[in-house]
Amino acid sequence: MNSITPPLVRTERIGSTLLITLDRPEARNAVDAAVAAQLASSLDELEADPNLRAGVLTGEGGTFSAGMDLKAALRGESPEIEGRGFGGLTEAEPGKPLIAAVEGFAMGGGFELALACDLIVTAEDARFGLPEVKRGLIAAGGGVIRLPKRIPHHLAMEFLLTGEPVDGRRAGELGLANRVTARGQAVAEALRLAQRLAENAPLALAAVKRVVRAADGAPDSEAFAYQRTQMKTLMASADVREGMTAFAERRPAQWTGR
Incomplete structure (x- = not known):
């Protein structure tokens, strides 16, 4: 009898939102090659369907993600997708808004997946950290590059140089999270936030993301020139x-995405 391997990343359509769930709770949703491939496929599903306006990324079993699967890495597996980075997300450029709903651990690459999202909703007792230096590595999935752009330099360096985590409440205080919820409520709040985004014009949402990316580090003259094209x-x-x-x-607008 052939056995069917359950998916490691599940998707569920809730209204105009695609809920993407890392489903490897026995490994704290650590990312190996298979998880990365399936997450990339889920993001493609979000982008391809015009009826979907936003995505929410979360993890099963009360944990967002413990990051890179070190055991798989020792076996020679790569958790990166060429051109799309760690987990098929950290170097990708999704056109639609993506919200991280964090419960439990968002450590290392898990934190970097959250940083790659446009918005973050966290439970107050979640844990965010970049412990790579404790293992002889650096947070190369976007942590070293993105975190100093999101919070003050010295606070980012504390994350990166000590490897010590903070809880969700502190993440909110630092400006890393848009919403801080009670334990177990991050997904529900993220879905509510996604619905608010879906009330806005999809072409405009995508244009906002493109302009923000293009303006990052660019001279104002170049940023405004690109904005004019959009x-x-x-x-x-x-x-x-x-x-x-x-x-x-x-009356409410009826968007067609055209």
Whole structure:
């Protein structure tokens, strides 16, 4: 009898949101090659469906992700997808908003997956840390690059040089999290936040993400030039006309993504 291997990453459509769940709780949702491939596929599912407006990334079993599967790495497995980075996410550029819903541990690569998302919702007792230096490594999945851009330099360096974690409440105080919830409520809050995003024009949401990425480290003149190209495209869209018409008629807009 052939046995069917259960998926390591599950997806569930909840309204216009794709809930993506790392489902390897026995390994604290650590990322090996198979998890990375399936997470990349789930993100492709989000991008390909025009009825999906946002994604929520979380982990099964009360843990977000313990990061790279060190045992798999010792066997020679890579948790990276070429061109897309760790877990198929940290160097990818999803066009749709992605929210991390963090419960339990978000350590090492798990923290880096959260940093690769646009928004973070965390339970107050979650744990965020980049312990790579304790293992002779650096946080190469985006931690060293992204964290100093998100919080003050010296606070980021404390994460990176000590490897010591903080809890979800402290992450909120540092500005790493958009929402801090009671234990077990991160996904529910993230889904509510995703629904709020879905009320806005999908072309505009994607343009915001492109401009933010393009402006990162670029001179203002280049950033504004790129922004003008995005505005020109938006102004020619049916969604802009619908947004203006809906405002004038005092009704909710009906977005088509065109």
